[in-house]
Amino acid sequence: MKIIDGGVCAAQGFTAGSIRSGIKDSRAQDDTAIIFSACECTAAAVYTMNRVKAAPIYVTMEHLENGVARAIVANAGNANACAPDGMENARRMAKAAAHVLGVDEDDIVVASTGVIGQRLPVECIEAHLSEIKLTENGSAQANLAIMTTDTRPKTAAVEFTVSGRTCRIGGICKGSGMIHPNMGTMLAFLTTDCAITHEMLTEALQDNVRKTYNRVTVDGDTSTNDMCVVLANGAAGNALIEWQDEDYQAFCKALNEVNTRLARQIAADGEGASKLVTCTVSNSRSEEVAERLAKAVVGSNLVKAAMFGADANWGRVLCAMGYSKAPFRPEYVTVAFTSAAGSVTVCEKGAALDFDEALAKKVLSESEVVIEVNVGEGECCATAWGCDLTYDYVKINGDYRT
């Protein structure tokens, strides 16, 4: 497997582009993107678990019922959730894209992100979508167009081999606030030229989302618009993946690499974040327990605030594990803080260690910090990603709408 450039256009046969329709009226930014495949794709998606779902989620669910798609159209600036004419406007958006691309309306994936509760000015999209230029190096442009409070685009792609043929899988995503595990996910769009059946693609995606995006938390708020879609057009010419064989494993490994890279980028770019906080839980009795513990630690406001202050307050790590409802024995737990600046073990077998406070401060002042928890019970492990809680998170969210 090789890390490559190109995002959603890394795979053969995919183009992308964006336009400025004027939804984000005051900002001189593109706000609507299209990702397009030259030929029909097998498609799989996971969606937000929020009971309140945005209209584009329902429209996309309908369109992907047959497991086939050709393109994704996505806008930023308006979530089209709890909004007047929501379903109608999501359909009009799909229709506009279908018209421009010359494909069927039900081969279009529709996604929206932005403010909740205001009518999507779909007329803007209808008026300007035909101006779009789709190119083989359009991924970065599409990536910028789907950003809201994101401070940077998020992309990843890899090259891998299936039955002797080189395949590629790549993606872009957005997500900064209203982000919490146990969801479909933020907006993540993936493309691959690997030939794979709908069943296998769906299984691979569902399984992997659980271990990547669903282990990210920024603020504990699961969005109404989360969606992760993968389009597979088979252009690489590999033997079709139909079973859980070696080829399927190779595909899953590549998918995991791309999704992990995207998930980490989302955590690192959490609203107001000054650092990426990773929690690894090892030697757990099961992966589920390790996952729950790791998520509780990166999700704790108190841990997040301590990370902002570079304060080695490990009591908050144990406290968060304690209320996670996952079983473990406090008296077996060892905690260390690690970063590029070094590593400090702060607690061993559930009790305080004398540690070098100056070194701990240095370790926690880096832009990537790992909280290593060893629960001393078994052989399973899991990793979760989050960020620190800063003044800027409060600032960004104190007055987002107006």
Added chain:
Amino acid sequence: MKIIDGGVCAAQGFTAGSIRSGIKDSRAQDDTAIIFSACECTAAAVYTMNRVKAAPIYVTMEHLENGVARAIVANAGNANACAPDGMENARRMAKAAAHVLGVDEDDIVVASTGVIGQRLPVECIEAHLSEIKLTENGSAQANLAIMTTDTRPKTAAVEFTVSGRTCRIGGICKGSGMIHPNMGTMLAFLTTDCAITHEMLTEALQDNVRKTYNRVTVDGDTSTNDMCVVLANGAAGNALIEWQDEDYQAFCKALNEVNTRLARQIAADGEGASKLVTCTVSNSRSEEVAERLAKAVVGSNLVKAAMFGADANWGRVLCAMGYSKAPFRPEYVTVAFTSAAGSVTVCEKGAALDFDEALAKKVLSESEVVIEVNVGEGECCATAWGCDLTYDYVKINGDYRT
């Protein structure tokens, strides 16, 4: 029922006081309190649900096994959780109090609050506890001595009638950060001179904590040290409450009044809070559903940040309800923001209303704000309390320990 002064000394036969032992070394504040009953009390308590429990929780559990107690000793500045010699030091603290008060060690309730993971300097308490002066107007002093990041003491008391006799119930509590529903609770100490059996007292407390303290959230972090204890000494001379009769109902009503007042004070004094945020959910299919929805709303970081910014971002209210996992129909939901400055309905039947933004800003700028949610399905309701998320929360928790 009548609201009265006196806190934990409002009930007959109770005295309280505090000393400065030096646990909080740099601060000229009392740090250890005692609440004492002149005669034996029936006692009931609820504790934190956190798997990591502080040593004083275990010692208090042991001491209350027989349902009887005489006094509470509590310190601030050190939680005695995950700390060296934890159990031994919690026992030494109880022993010191028993010695000073001339009662049995196992009639002492022990509680601690403060930083996790550092040894409790119990020698300080042992050296100074005999200096304590217990008086009938010592409640305020004891209240100040149990504060950590609290900015103000929290107290409530009422007078009520049981079988023709005047009874009193009062309490003090502390709690500002690491506060989240589904726990025993913060530290809350209640006293009553009402005669009531251990069984009835336990039932009344457990039932009421669920509807009061457990509906408060400040930051989603359930503490390792939470405890709510009630001591009933029977000094009022009422006929003993042994059954779920009228007298029991009168007691429960009084208990609920005191606990609700204390719970609201905790929410209003949440770390960094600038306002009390109450969410009422009405017309729900069940109280449990209403409770879960209300808690999700006041617990959402995004809602809390919007309240700080006085931003009528009701989409976040629906979003939080949506991920609460409680059943409701988004298309039936009406949301209004209410305060002393007026009321603004912002969403009706799940869709946006045109509302007066200037008035909404004024409503949300008050120090007490109510988010009124009507789910339009049934006849049940519930209320939860929280506070806004401010720069000061981040500041307080970015460097609490050092």
